[in-house]
Amino acid sequence: MAEYESIHGTRVKYLTSDPTLDSSTEGQVWYNSTSGTNKTLVQIKAWSSSGSLNTARKELAGAGTQDAALAFGGATALTVTEEYNGFNWSEQNDLNTGRRFLAGAGTTSAGLAFGGRLSPGAGAGETEEYNGTSWTEQNNLNTARQMLAGCGIQTAALAFGGTTTASGATEEYDGTSWTTSPGSMNTARRYLAGAGIQTAALAFGGRSPTEAQMNNSEEYDGSSWTAGNTLNTARRYLAGAGIQTAGLAFGGGSDTTSFQTATEEYDGVSWSNSTASLATAVRQLAGSGTLSAGLAFGGNTGSDTAATEEYNSNINAITQAAWGSGGNMGTAREEGGGCGSQTSALAFGGENASVALIDDTEEYNGSSWSEQNNLNVARQTLAGTGTQTAGLAFGGTNPPTAATTATEKYDGSSWTTSGAMGTGRRRLGSAGTQTAGLGFGGNDPGSSPSKTQATEEFGGSSWTAGGNMVAGRDAMGSAGTQTAALAFGGNPGSSPYVNPATEAYDGSSWTTLPATMNTGMRALGGTGTQTAALGFGGYNGPGSTTLNTTEEYDGTSWSISANLALARAALNRNGAGTVSAGLAVGGLRTTSTGTTEEYTGGTSVVTASTLTTS
Numbered sequence: 001m002a003e004y005e006s007i008h009g010t011r012v013k014y015l016t017s018d019p020t021l022d023s024s025t026e027g028q029v030w031y032n033s034t035s036g037t038n039k040t041l042v043q044i045k046a047w048s049s050s051g052s053l054n055t056a057r058k059e060l061a062g063a064g065t066q067d068a069a070l071a072f073g074g075a076t077a078l079t080v081t082e083e084y085n086g087f088n089w090s091e092q093n094d095l096n097t098g099r100r101f102l103a104g105a106g107t108t109s110a111g112l113a114f115g116g117r118l119s120p121g122a123g124a125g126e127t128e129e130y131n132g133t134s135w136t137e138q139n140n141l142n143t144a145r146q147m148l149a150g151c152g153i154q155t156a157a158l159a160f161g162g163t164t165t166a167s168g169a170t171e172e173y174d175g176t177s178w179t180t181s182p183g184s185m186n187t188a189r190r191y192l193a194g195a196g197i198q199t200a201a202l203a204f205g206g207r208s209p210t211e212a213q214m215n216n217s218e219e220y221d222g223s224s225w226t227a228g229n230t231l232n233t234a235r236r237y238l239a240g241a242g243i244q245t246a247g248l249a250f251g252g253g254s255d256t257t258s259f260q261t262a263t264e265e266y267d268g269v270s271w272s273n274s275t276a277s278l279a280t281a282v283r284q285l286a287g288s289g290t291l292s293a294g295l296a297f298g299g300n301t302g303s304d305t306a307a308t309e310e311y312n313s314n315i316n317a318i319t320q321a322a323w324g325s326g327g328n329m330g331t332a333r334e335e336g337g338g339c340g341s342q343t344s345a346l347a348f349g350g351e352n353a354s355v356a357l358i359d360d361t362e363e364y365n366g367s368s369w370s371e372q373n374n375l376n377v378a379r380q381t382l383a384g385t386g387t388q389t390a391g392l393a394f395g396g397t398n399p400p401t402a403a404t405t406a407t408e409k410y411d412g413s414s415w416t417t418s419g420a421m422g423t424g425r426r427r428l429g430s431a432g433t434q435t436a437g438l439g440f441g442g443n444d445p446g447s448s449p450s451k452t453q454a455t456e457e458f459g460g461s462s463w464t465a466g467g468n469m470v471a472g473r474d475a476m477g478s479a480g481t482q483t484a485a486l487a488f489g490g491n492p493g494s495s496p497y498v499n500p501a502t503e504a505y506d507g508s509s510w511t512t513l514p515a516t517m518n519t520g521m522r523a524l525g526g527t528g529t530q531t532a533a534l535g536f537g538g539y540n541g542p543g544s545t546t547l548n549t550t551e552e553y554d555g556t557s558w559s560i561s562a563n564l565a566l567a568r569a570a571l572n573r574n575g576a577g578t579v580s581a582g583l584a585v586g587g588l589r590t591t592s593t594g595t596t597e598e599y600t601g602g603t604s605v606v607t608a609s610t611l612t613t614s
Helices: 004-008
Strands: 013-015 029-032 037-050 061-064 069-072 081-084 089-092 103-106 111-114 127-130 135-138 149-153 156-160 170-173 178-180 193-197 200-204 217-220 225-228 239-243 246-250 263-266 271-273 286-289 293-297 308-319 322-325 337-341 344-348 361-364 369-372 383-386 391-394 407-410 415-418 429-432 437-440 455-458 463-465 477-481 484-488 501-505 510-516 525-528 533-536 550-553 558-560 581-585 596-600 604-606
Touching: 061 111, 061 293, 069 103, 069 111, 069 286, 069 293, 103 156, 111 149, 111 156, 149 200, 156 193, 156 200, 193 246, 200 225, 200 239, 200 246, 239 293, 246 286, 246 293, 337 391, 337 581, 344 383, 344 391, 344 581, 383 429, 383 437, 391 429, 391 437, 429 484, 437 477, 437 484, 477 533, 484 525, 484 533, 525 581, 533 581
Parallel strands: 013 029, 061 103, 061 286, 103 149, 149 193, 193 239, 239 286, 337 383, 429 477, 477 525
Antiparallel strands: 029 037, 037 308, 061 069, 069 081, 081 089, 103 111, 111 127, 127 135, 149 156, 156 170, 170 178, 193 200, 200 217, 217 225, 239 246, 246 263, 263 271, 286 293, 293 308, 308 604, 322 596, 337 344, 344 361, 361 369, 383 391, 391 407, 407 415, 429 437, 437 455, 455 463, 477 484, 484 501, 501 510, 525 533, 533 550, 550 558, 581 596
């Protein structure tokens, strides 16, 4: 195998502390002897797909951030309003006045919509404020117009450009009325994009009065506009995000044939092409967010689209993730339950190599396991959640062909029987605490075993029905709390017997997320939260080949991480720990194992705001 030096011409630096993180460090690799970790400084720029709008449309407006955005108006959906939560879009109350080619500003709880084209085609001066629930009519723009751009917040917004021929007119909004600014844009234009705030705005692209596509940008200081450097790609129908000194331009095109994927970043002086392009060429779209966390949604790709993409650009100092050996369990087992943290874990139940049911309980202190009082009901394929001193065990099978509804609570010393589940099942998912637990999915191992979508919530003494999962499955990974749970992977009951889909629970209903695991896994381990989860091990498909695969979920997407040292499946259901400090306990390789591995997640220290990246 080639060494790093022979490939790159330099040696990996051996340092006792991290170097100063600036642009000169980007791309370097070093070994930190104090922490015993390999590190590198890399720049990450990428667009990734997310949940689609409910209504496909073009010529719409947007506001907000990457994980809390607002979409409103647009062609063929003139009044429709939707809110984005970082995963999915939901329908909200409509605009009072339907229009297209409008502009927006503000947030999801304090939004602003202004201008646009009325049906059949007149320019509009209408202004509406959004309070997080509904829209209210406000004072009109002084100059009715469409195809304009906007920026700012609900009480300090800016409108510029637009009309049917091209304008440089600029107006400021104070939360009540619009005032025409004495400073007009140097180059009149329409179909432009904007970013920034009322006193520090950025305008770029568009179409000139002579119908030419423009690459001009201008900066506004609260009273007048000055010319800035030009975009690398001239275009109209584009979208923007960010602020005057850190802007983002993406998409766009011409009237008929040109659709752009090009993305450019502005540093307050010049525009540079990003290494990341939109997945789909699109024009007449909307945008929101910042330079490092932008959002693109809607538009036209040849036909109206509902597509949503998220842009992320960061320079990160990355520490390599790794699994390390922990102390072996006293009793080897598979299909057990677990909970707690990496340094304070609880393992209970399961089966051994002879398929004998186990009632054994063990506690882990970060280095070794110790025997504790047994479960009252020996069982396998059960679920667990909570902490080492307040654990919860529920479901499973006893004997192996009969599902149980038994629920037990652990107080740090012994187990006490509590209220039974409504439906007996095995290989179910779990989340939450001893007093606010969640059980979901699984199957009934009777004569006609079937995967269930059923969810139950535990209140500390009894179970009540929750909202059904989108897809029935068992042997999944799980993480989170009773009101913010995550389910991933698992067995849907039909070929290929793995489901890489991810679902999120909000305390009442489940939603399928855009993110799917890179590797379909069943009988895997899982831990973490709804926005920071870890999945590891399991089977891939109907065969008996075990996996050492590990994946991390960051609230948006799954990424491959360091492999387990021991490939295995049927680990303790709902493992212990977090995405940065996880625990893999027990499982099955060719026989039951008591192997314990500790996970140290790769860390990313975002430093983009303080670095020069030219």
